[in-house]
Amino acid sequence: MKQGIFSIKENTQLTPTTWRMVLAGDTSAVTAPGQFINIRLDGHFLRRPVSVNDVKHAEPYTGEGLGTGTDEGAVTIIYKVLGQGTEEMTKMPAGTKLDVLTGLGNGYDLSDAGDRPLLIGGGVGIPPLYLAAKELLKDAKSRGTDREVTVILGFNSSDEIYYADEFEELGCRVAVATADGSVGVKGFVTDAFRALASEEGFTHFYTCGPEPMLKAVYEEVFKGAGISGQMSFEERMGCGFGACMGCSCRTVTGYKRICKDGPVLRTEEILW
Amino acid sequence: MVDTKVTLCGIELDNPVIPASGTFGYGYEFAELYDINCLGTFSFKGTTKDPRFGNETPRIAECPSGMLNSVGLQNPGVDKVISEELPKLAKVFNKPVMANVSGFSVDDYVYTTEKLAAEEQVGWLEINISCPNVHGGGMSFGTDPCMAADVVRAVRKTTDKPLIIKLSPNVTDIVSIAKACEDAGADGISLINTLMGMRLDLKKRKPILANVTGGYSGPAVFPVALRMVYQVSGAVSIPVVGMGGVSSAENVIEMMMAGATAVEIGAANLTEPFASRDIINDLPLVMEKFGITSLKEIIGAAH
Numbered sequence: 001m002k003q004g005i006f007s008i009k010e011n012t013q014l015t016p017t018t019w020r021m022v023l024a025g026d027t028s029a030v031t032a033p034g035q036f037i038n039i040r041l042d043g044h045f046l047r048r049p050v051s052v053n054d055v056k057h058a059e060p061y062t063g064e065g066l067g068t069g070t071d072e073g074a075v076t077i078i079y080k081v082l083g084q085g086t087e088e089m090t091k092m093p094a095g096t097k098l099d100v101l102t103g104l105g106n107g108y109d110l111s112d113a114g115d116r117p118l119l120i121g122g123g124v125g126i127p128p129l130y131l132a133a134k135e136l137l138k139d140a141k142s143r144g145t146d147r148e149v150t151v152i153l154g155f156n157s158s159d160e161i162y163y164a165d166e167f168e169e170l171g172c173r174v175a176v177a178t179a180d181g182s183v184g185v186k187g188f189v190t191d192a193f194r195a196l197a198s199e200e201g202f203t204h205f206y207t208c209g210p211e212p213m214l215k216a217v218y219e220e221v222f223k224g225a226g227i228s229g230q231m232s233f234e235e236r237m238g239c240g241f242g243a244c245m246g247c248s249c250r251t252v253t254g255y256k257r258i259c260k261d262g263p264v265l266r267t268e269e270i271l272w
Numbered sequence: 273m274v275d276t277k278v279t280l281c282g283i284e285l286d287n288p289v290i291p292a293s294g295t296f297g298y299g300y301e302f303a304e305l306y307d308i309n310c311l312g313t314f315s316f317k318g319t320t321k322d323p324r325f326g327n328e329t330p331r332i333a334e335c336p337s338g339m340l341n342s343v344g345l346q347n348p349g350v351d352k353v354i355s356e357e358l359p360k361l362a363k364v365f366n367k368p369v370m371a372n373v374s375g376f377s378v379d380d381y382v383y384t385t386e387k388l389a390a391e392e393q394v395g396w397l398e399i400n401i402s403c404p405n406v407h408g409g410g411m412s413f414g415t416d417p418c419m420a421a422d423v424v425r426a427v428r429k430t431t432d433k434p435l436i437i438k439l440s441p442n443v444t445d446i447v448s449i450a451k452a453c454e455d456a457g458a459d460g461i462s463l464i465n466t467l468m469g470m471r472l473d474l475k476k477r478k479p480i481l482a483n484v485t486g487g488y489s490g491p492a493v494f495p496v497a498l499r500m501v502y503q504v505s506g507a508v509s510i511p512v513v514g515m516g517g518v519s520s521a522e523n524v525i526e527m528m529m530a531g532a533t534a535v536e537i538g539a540a541n542l543t544e545p546f547a548s549r550d551i552i553n554d555l556p557l558v559m560e561k562f563g564i565t566s567l568k569e570i571i572g573a574a575h
Contacts (some may be wrong), residue, residue: 001304001305001545003545003546040543043336044334044489045335045336045339045491045539045543046332046334046339046543059304060298100430101545105330114416150521151363154572170519204276224289235329235330235332236329236331236332236333236480237332238331238332238341238542239541239542239543239545242297242301242302242333243295243296243541243542243545244294244334244341244542245297245300245317245326245331245343245346246329246331246341246343246344247328247329247331247332248325248329248331248343248346249329255325255346
């Protein structure tokens with residue numbers, strides 16, 4: 001974990017409720033997709049935890065994996081307006097300085113991905129999967145192996161859709177589900193998964209989204225289809241770095257702190 | 273050169289800054305960030321006889337200038353604290369540590385205090401009779417002078433090490449409870465634990481916290497804490513450890529002028545991980561600003 005001052009480079013609206021912010025600063029503590037940062041906002045006591053959507057480490061970048069940058073990198077976050085704090089974030093102009101803790105949480109372990117990983121994201125849970133997809137494809141390319149990354153994105157309706165094009169531009173196969181059926185498969189990400197299930201052979205899955213979606217994915221993809229995966233959880237946090245025990249959960253391997261031992265848990269250790 | 277040293281119940285501290293129990297784990301999360309030997313000492317996570325998961329989540333809610341928590345004394349139990357946490361702590365902290373003890377019966381307090389007091393690393397025992405987040409124990413001992421005295425008398429028999437009794441602000445008359453603890457053999461008083469509060473989720477029309485209520489801490493509670501430190505330190509002759517919303521070197525000095533011999537830092541550690549270190553670094557400058565050459569001289573200056 002590192003504490004640093006970041007400068008807003010970009011703060012743009014993606015959908016009626018979702019915004020993207022690019023923050024320039026020392027990104028060296030960001031070492032895995034699925035990690036999060038914790039942002040101090042004036043007038044609010046607790047920091048706002050937001051997952052990392054993308055990171056660009058400072059040049060020259062050695063290519064030795066994440067975490068080798070210095071103080072001129074940039075981290076991208078995508079945030080949903082949920083309350084007063086995130087509402088205020090939407091009004092911050094470029095150049096605004098923010099106090100940020102970076103490199104929080106364990107993140108996804110990409111070493112188990114195999115050649116046909118499946119990424120499943122719902123709503124505001126989609127952003128960390130972008131960096132995961134990017135790293136999965138980069139890793140395959142650097143090793144000269146074939147890897148097909150399939151992404152299922154779930155939204156309530158067509159006006160909430162974001163990043164489907166960005167995943168396609170990376171080279172992912174993208175399936176969209178909307179609850180109202182306005183785009184793609186009508187229903188939830190699990191309905192989109194069933195539509196794909198005839199093409200078997202997914203090697204591992206990575207997911208992030210609201211807890212009811214995670215539970216449905218756990219039942220359908222892990223219990224039903226027998227595919228192991230990693231699931232990123234959300235909880236109200238105090239500190240975000242493992243000190244306060246505010247976000248503990250029970251797992252097969254004992255009590256874990258979502259902020260420090262998570263937010264990513266493996267399907268085999270989850271207790272609902 | 274200013275002198276930041278103070279003596280708490282016979283043990284000298286390099287400075288009066290003590291991260292408070294429940295905001296500093298068993299030390300090593302923070303030891304990854306800075307050398308925690310700069311601290312006066314710290315009070316480790318509240319420890320009970322048996323392991324506890326604590327309350328269900330959500331356990332945290334934001335408030336104006338502060339937060340509510342209802343962690344509910346999550347800890348691995350005294351035996352694991354001794355066999356696993358203290359050896360890990362010894363690698364990163366070479367000063368006497370303050371052991372924070374909680375319980376659900378007098379026998380619980382006796383059992384846990386006796387075991388922790390026997391550990392060489394433990395300098396003081398902070399007996400928490402004020403946790404607002406557990407039922408059938410904790411705060412119920414700290415809201416009645418007779419019950420508080422029962423706990424103090426019982427744990428007093430287990431050790432000669434300094435016993436500091438941590439009091440709840442959720443009482444009508446904190447002074448009478450502090451006096452009862454002093455009369456029963458306490459070596460010091462620490463205050464305040466968190467103030468009981470609650471928040472609602474307007475969309476769900478329900479409490480945010482799974483436990484319904486939680487303890488309020490953060491800068492908002494500082495004036496309440498300061499007032500209680502002033503009142504208690506004026507009424508007892510044992511040292512008082514002040515805490516509640518302290519988040520700057522100025523706050524530390526204000527607490528000491530109100531009567532605190534040492535000062536605990538709580539919620540500030542959670543939002544500013546370097547808060548305790550930064551406060552220690554700021555202390556000499558702030559002392560000079562107010563013409564203070566030795567912190568010992570200002571204890572209780574406001575009385």
